[in-house]
Amino acid sequence: MFVSGFTIARNVVKADYPLKEAVYSILPLCDEMIIAVGKSEDDTLGFVRSFDSPKIKIIETVWDDNLREGGKVLAAETNKALDAISPEADWCFYIQADECLHEQYLEVVKEAMIDFKDDNKVDGLLFHYNHFYGSYDYIADSRNWYRNEIRVIKNNKAIRSYKDAQGFRKNDSKLSVKPIDAYMFHYGWVKHPKQQLEKLKQARKLWHSDDFIEKTYANVEEYDFSVVDSLSRYKGTHPEVMKHRIESKNWEFEHDISIKQMGFKKQLLHWIERLTGWRVGENKNYKIAP
Secondary structure, eight states, X not given: OOEEEEEEESSTTTTTOOHHHHHXXXXXXXXXXXXXXXXXXXXXXXHHHTOXXXXXXXXXXXXXXXXXXXXXXXXXXXXXXXXXXXXXXXXXXXXXXXXXXXXXXXXXXXXXXXXXXXXXXXXXXXXXXXXXXXXXXXXXXXXXXXXXXXXXXXXXXXXXXXXXXXXXXXXXXXXXXXXXXXXXXEEEEOSOHHHHHHHHHHHHTTTSOHHHHHHXXXXXXXXXXXXXXXXEEOOSOOOGGGXXXXXXXXXXXXXXXXXXXXXXXXXXXXXXXXXHSOOTTOOOSXXXXX
């Protein structure tokens, strides 16, 4: 079985993305790791070149900033990385620059890859998500955050990155996937407030004009983490690759998890989900394979 990892990177140093941690978290499962590095305003290319693994293969790209609508440039760049994987690959493991796989799930993912490698009814594997917010001690748990997403796909040229690269499509149809008991750890909302603001501005440039960004954040110096509808305490461990980053955290964030900043309807739906596990009206970017 041959597994190709793939991801994209641009301005990751400037916005302090945990890209190295992301890559190293899935590297034990991969025979190669493709990183598509876009022309950046910082030394992202030099940073990626410092990654010490013979599995890593870098391709240099130029992002088309005309593809801002709906974040289409993210899918375009993801497809460049996907197209660069080895034809030997059975599976393709996609990870974004602010995600990590906990080492406790490596064997779970590997076993699923083995079990479904030759099952033509299965296009990919579906992961659960932990969305950390404010610090490494809190998880965002409201309906605003997706609960599951595809991160492992078959090496099939009909499968392409979709919209803003959150998911995938096969011939414009949803993928048939198998859910697995593994969590992806999403750290996109865990940074010093100044760095979080910089990351947010950078990300929103993929959807909006420079003038819009400048006007929106003209008098903002830090991101306000208190503006959140619902958080819960995280009591588990973090991936080993995140240990140094967590120990180096240089800001404080505390939140009263009993406070829910929601309207009545949203609170009701939130309560139903907590009680039953059912998310009413959940948008699913996939279909479950038989």
